[in-house]
Amino acid sequence: MNSSRASSDNDPKKSALDALIDFLPCPTPDAWIDAALQAQDVLLIDHANCEKKAASTALNLLYRYTDDFALLDKLSRLAREEMLHFERVIALMKRRGIAYRPLSASRYAARLHTAIRRGEPGRRIDTLIVGALIEARSCERFAKLAPHLDDELGTFYTSLLKSESRHYRDYLALARKAAGGASIDDRVAHFLAIEQELIESPDDELRFHSGPPGGTQPARRKAEKSRG
Secondary structure (H helix, E strand, O other): OOHHHHHHHHOOOOOHHHHHHHHOOOOOOHHHHHHHHOOHHHHHHHHHHHHHHHHHHHHHHHHHOOOOHHHHHHHHHHHHHHHHHHHHHHHHHHHOOOOOOOOOOOHHHHHHHHOOOOOOOHHHHHHHHHHHHHHHHHHHHHHHHHHHOOHHHHHHHHHOHHHHHHHHHHHHHHHHHHOOOOOOHHHHHHHHHHHHHHHHOOEOOOOOOOOOEOOOHHHHHHHHHHHO
C-alpha cells in the first residue's frame, strides 16, 4: 500500500475531504457524473437505498460485535445519522414528485463483500475496511456532484460531506483497532484495487456507486422508467 495513502488521514495539514480523496484509488470518472446528472431521479432513489443499507450495516455490526464499546458507540451514532439522511432524501424526492420505485442493487457493495474473509478477526477487519471505502466513495461523489446540481440538491449534498467523511474515518479507525496493532495496509490495498476496478470499468446500470455507463445502460434505464 502506498505510504502516502496510508497516512493521509492523519495529516493535520489536509482537510478531511482532501485526505479522503487521497485515500481513494481513483477519482469518479467524468462519464459517471454526466450520466448521473441526466438521471437524477434514479440517483436519488438509489441514494435513499444506500442510506438504508448503511444504517442496516451499522446495526448488523452492533449486534455481531457487542464486545467492542468503541464500535458500539461510533456505529450507533452512524446508524442514526444514516437514517436521518434517508429521511431527508425521501422528503426531497416527495417535493420533486419522484416515486420511490424499486431499483436493482449495483454490483459495487456485493463485489467488495465477496472479498471479506470468513474467519475472525479477519471478517471484522475486512467488513470495517469495506465500510470505510463505501463511505469515502459516497463522500467523494457528493462533492463532485454538488457544483453541478440545483441549489437545493447541491446544498443538501454539500451538507453531507462532514458526516460522511467522519464515517469513513471511524470505520478505518475501528478496523485498525480490531487488528490489535497489526498493520491492515495490505488488506486496505486489496480492497482499494477491487474498488478501483469497479469505479473505472463500464457498468450496465446507473447507480450511486456504479462505474461509468456501459453498452446496455439505455435499455435498463428504459425498463426502469416503464416500471415507474
